[in-house]
Amino acid sequence: MKKIILSVILAFSAAMPAFASSDGIPLDKAPNRLNDLGALQNGAKLFVNYCLNCHSAAYMRFNRLTDIGLTEQQIKDNLLFTTDKVGETMKVSMDPKQAKDWFGGTPPDLTVIARSRSGAGGSGADYLYTYLRTYYRDDSKATGWNNLAFPNVGMPHVLWELQGQRAPVYEEIESHGHTTHVFKGWKQITPGQLTSTQYDSEVADLVNYMQWMSEPAQGTRVRVGVWVMLYLLIFFVIAWRLNAAYWKDIR
Amino acid sequence: MAEFKDISPNAPVADKALNWIDNRFPLSKLFKEHMSEYYAPKNFNFLYFFGVLSMLVLVIQILTGIFLVMHYKPDAASAFASVEYIMRDVPWGWLIRYMHSTGASAFFVVVYMHMFRGLIYGSYRKPRELVWLFGCAIFLALMGEAFMGYLLPWGQMSYWGAQVIVNLFSAIPFIGPDLALLIRGDYVVGDATLNRFFSFHVIAVPLVLLGLVVAHIIALHEVGSNNPDGVEIKANKDANGIPLDGIPFHPYYSVHDIMGVIGFLLVFCAIIFFAPEFGGYFLEYNNFIPADPLKTPLHIAPVWYFTPYYSMLRAITSEMMYALIVCVLAAAYLGVTRAKLNSLLKGLVIGGAVLLVALMLAIDAKFWGVVVMGGAVIILFFLPWLDNCAVKSIRYRPDWHVYLYVIFVIDFFVLGYLGMQPPSPIGERISQVGSLFYFGFFLLMPWWSRMGETKPVPERVNFQPH
Amino acid sequence: MSDNTVDTEKRTWLIASSCAGAVGAGAVAVPFISAFSPSERAKAAGAAVEVDISAIKPGEKLTVEWRGKPVWIIRRTPEQLEALKKVEGQLADPESKRKPAELTPEYARNQARSIKPEFFVGVGICSHLGCSPSDKFQMGPQPSLPDDWQGGFLCPCHGSTFDMAGRVYKNKPAPDNLEVPPHMYLSETRLLIGEDKKA
Numbered sequence A: 001m002k003k004i005i006l007s008v009i010l011a012f013s014a015a016m017p018a019f020a021s022s023d024g025i026p027l028d029k030a031p032n033r034l035n036d037l038g039a040l041q042n043g044a045k046l047f048v049n050y051c052l053n054c055h056s057a058a059y060m061r062f063n064r065l066t067d068i069g070l071t072e073q074q075i076k077d078n079l080l081f082t083t084d085k086v087g088e089t090m091k092v093s094m095d096p097k098q099a100k101d102w103f104g105g106t107p108p109d110l111t112v113i114a115r116s117r118s119g120a121g122g123s124g125a126d127y128l129y130t131y132l133r134t135y136y137r138d139d140s141k142a143t144g145w146n147n148l149a150f151p152n153v154g155m156p157h158v159l160w161e162l163q164g165q166r167a168p169v170y171e172e173i174e175s176h177g178h179t180t181h182v183f184k185g186w187k188q189i190t191p192g193q194l195t196s197t198q199y200d201s202e203v204a205d206l207v208n209y210m211q212w213m214s215e216p217a218q219g220t221r222v223r224v225g226v227w228v229m230l231y232l233l234i235f236f237v238i239a240w241r242l243n244a245a246y247w248k249d250i251r
Numbered sequence B: 001m002a003e004f005k006d007i008s009p010n011a012p013v014a015d016k017a018l019n020w021i022d023n024r025f026p027l028s029k030l031f032k033e034h035m036s037e038y039y040a041p042k043n044f045n046f047l048y049f050f051g052v053l054s055m056l057v058l059v060i061q062i063l064t065g066i067f068l069v070m071h072y073k074p075d076a077a078s079a080f081a082s083v084e085y086i087m088r089d090v091p092w093g094w095l096i097r098y099m100h101s102t103g104a105s106a107f108f109v110v111v112y113m114h115m116f117r118g119l120i121y122g123s124y125r126k127p128r129e130l131v132w133l134f135g136c137a138i139f140l141a142l143m144g145e146a147f148m149g150y151l152l153p154w155g156q157m158s159y160w161g162a163q164v165i166v167n168l169f170s171a172i173p174f175i176g177p178d179l180a181l182l183i184r185g186d187y188v189v190g191d192a193t194l195n196r197f198f199s200f201h202v203i204a205v206p207l208v209l210l211g212l213v214v215a216h217i218i219a220l221h222e223v224g225s226n227n228p229d230g231v232e233i234k235a236n237k238d239a240n241g242i243p244l245d246g247i248p249f250h251p252y253y254s255v256h257d258i259m260g261v262i263g264f265l266l267v268f269c270a271i272i273f274f275a276p277e278f279g280g281y282f283l284e285y286n287n288f289i290p291a292d293p294l295k296t297p298l299h300i301a302p303v304w305y306f307t308p309y310y311s312m313l314r315a316i317t318s319e320m321m322y323a324l325i326v327c328v329l330a331a332a333y334l335g336v337t338r339a340k341l342n343s344l345l346k347g348l349v350i351g352g353a354v355l356l357v358a359l360m361l362a363i364d365a366k367f368w369g370v371v372v373m374g375g376a377v378i379i380l381f382f383l384p385w386l387d388n389c390a391v392k393s394i395r396y397r398p399d400w401h402v403y404l405y406v407i408f409v410i411d412f413f414v415l416g417y418l419g420m421q422p423p424s425p426i427g428e429r430i431s432q433v434g435s436l437f438y439f440g441f442f443l444l445m446p447w448w449s450r451m452g453e454t455k456p457v458p459e460r461v462n463f464q465p466h
Numbered sequence C: 001m002s003d004n005t006v007d008t009e010k011r012t013w014l015i016a017s018s019c020a021g022a023v024g025a026g027a028v029a030v031p032f033i034s035a036f037s038p039s040e041r042a043k044a045a046g047a048a049v050e051v052d053i054s055a056i057k058p059g060e061k062l063t064v065e066w067r068g069k070p071v072w073i074i075r076r077t078p079e080q081l082e083a084l085k086k087v088e089g090q091l092a093d094p095e096s097k098r099k100p101a102e103l104t105p106e107y108a109r110n111q112a113r114s115i116k117p118e119f120f121v122g123v124g125i126c127s128h129l130g131c132s133p134s135d136k137f138q139m140g141p142q143p144s145l146p147d148d149w150q151g152g153f154l155c156p157c158h159g160s161t162f163d164m165a166g167r168v169y170k171n172k173p174a175p176d177n178l179e180v181p182p183h184m185y186l187s188e189t190r191l192l193i194g195e196d197k198k199a
Helices: A002-013 A037-051 A062-068 A072-078 A096-103 A124-131 A196-213 A218-247 B013-022 B027-036 B046-069 B079-088 B093-121 B129-151 B156-169 B176-184 B191-223 B249-274 B304-315 B318-338 B343-362 B365-386 B399-420 B425-443 C004-034 C040-045 C078-086
Strands: A057-061 A135-137 A145-147 A164-175 A178-191 B039-041 B246-248 C049-052 C061-066 C069-075 C119-123 C134-136 C152-154 C161-163 C183-185 C190-193
Touching: A037 A062, A037 A196, A057 A062, A057 B079, A062 A072, A062 C040, A124 A196, A135 A164, A218 B093, A218 B249, A218 C004, B013 B027, B027 B249, B039 B249, B046 B093, B046 B191, B046 B249, B079 B093, B093 B129, B093 B249, B093 B304, B093 B399, B093 C004, B129 B156, B129 B191, B129 B304, B129 B365, B156 B176, B156 B191, B156 B365, B176 B191, B246 B249, B304 B365, B304 B399, B304 B425, B318 B343, B318 B365, B318 B425, B365 B425, B399 B425, C049 C061, C119 C190
Parallel strands: none
Antiparallel strands: A135 A145, A164 A178, B039 B246, C049 C190, C061 C069, C069 C119, C134 C152, C152 C161, C183 C190
């Protein structure tokens, strides 16, 4: 009977992870560069240059970037845009009224955005990777841009100079008596400074940085965890033998 | 009054110290009564770890909670930021936070397993009814504690989960809206709500929990533990009055429980260090967005441990009310025709049923959903008086009883799973059937538990030496 | 008692368990006790302060905040530096021998109590009960000050006086000289308060 219960439990634990708010297109998988310090540093540079003008990352301290291999001097020389002290956080003060005028609302804080966007469709990095690569020109929008992963987003395509301007190409498919528009691919309207592969790689660096930024302790967590598990396994064996040493008395 | 014992001045220091204490505080006496001379059945199995594991998780939550409160700010404007402060700026704060969030879910896993053990082995039967009642009270307090704790990070799920559940109270006729106002301290969930939930979560409910746990263990030790065979070990004692199938808790179960604790910690630490979010079940993704009173997330679901009850709440639609009315009428009919009642009582049954049906038609299904959800927990309190089976343990029940229990467990899981999904027509049907089964299992137990051929219960427990 | 082999086995595993348990308990204690120490936010708030001293004119004082305390940077005139020698006899601790580790770092153990004689850097908190002394740079007779006053500070709370190197006068309520905080020069015009070369 216990076997039945156990198998039922196992069947359910194989179920999908908890859903998040994922509508829109299926997500591309972002390359995993969380262990690539160079990629993370490049991502930090992109983040500070392109994102911190409007968004804040109010829980991220500049000097925490030493965790990804930068020295405080490097941080001060290259990345300290919004403040003068390396111990400060990445706050940006945008006036909420102006933000509402320009974008329809205050740009959200990005410190833990990667964690908040995880879901059944993919990790937060996957979402951000898809999002930053599916912008297209749309003159019906105030910013002139729309996005496949986040339709009608209020944010413009900040990285457009790198990617260039694109438009999605749809194919009309007749099925079951009605027509559906199926996304087929992209058309490059004007070229960007980077090729498609280069752009994808830059975005990968950026989203990996954001994934790291949403939990800077993750590296330590896993490293400490390995030791803890080893210790507990040894301790378990000891506890098991201790138990056996006493219970052999019981008849 | 115990005698004041003198001890030889030449005795070792440790003995003299212990004697000094024992003359003023029953330390050795308590140790003997509850550990070294408390005789527990020797045939405990895996399910019997979960009591001590519940205590362990309680201690973990209190310890980590104390350290979290040193840095957490219970203010709507700074709560979310203070949690990130703990995660980033406080040395090892991330570990303490993960221990607390995983501990919350672990608490329910462990408590559900502990209750399951009680359910299948009849640990709630006479003379252990009070142990069970204290336990049900602990379960209720734990649900309240978890619910209030969940508001504290002030994320989107925290906020909207609290908003929805507090609004449930407003469904109660007449007093509902005022009651909800009193709970919230404001017209919507806000800073006032956060502050009072903080007070309850940190001190009020933990004190209640500790008191109930102490009562629970004292009641247990008074009557002695049950065992998987449901055999009363006190029925067979040796010449010294020690149960033949009993072994002293210390050292046998203290050592056994150490092994169980380490095994638990292996799983607990694996989650904390390698998957603290646990697929979004232990730390929900939406909760990494600060609470926004103006925007509800697309899918709100309660935390996984509340979802079976949430399913039952959602199952009570106006359609379902008709099914329930039929049940009430059927129960009244059976009561009047089958039971040996005098005319007055029969009259009361009919009158009561008519009144209940009238209320069920008059008051919104929303309210009855709340009643059903609450009732699903309250019905557990009545279990000792619902079970009329001749045997305690599932091992000696008729086979079809066993299948009923299996279906009950599957039902609970299915209801839990459905509670996590967005509503759907099929989901609704299944949860309605599931809820009916859940209540039928308990409410009809006085009759079905009496039926069938039980297997002969042994005099002595089944035990394989190892 | 049971025979020796059973005894030994239990003892072995008891010792092993106790050792493992002690190691575990110690390891678990580390994160909890560390959580008491100053957080990154506290450390950032207490971080060193960089000051541009190029705009201070001789005889002027600039006040900056470091770790919640006022730190004075005074550009002393040649007369004020001369005056330091004249008042030695009236001071309680002219050579800053008292509590040197707390009050006077090595590079300030000189007559001017500073790295550069021209610039005095000191915490503006009276060593009596914590008030901030007022500037009394003007020499000569003034209310509450002696007739041969050579310039310095007067604490308004209980009347303690200090010279232009923060040294306390004799027979005053304050027992000690003003604290010279750790500091260093990053360049001719940039002073860093809160860190020194040894740190």
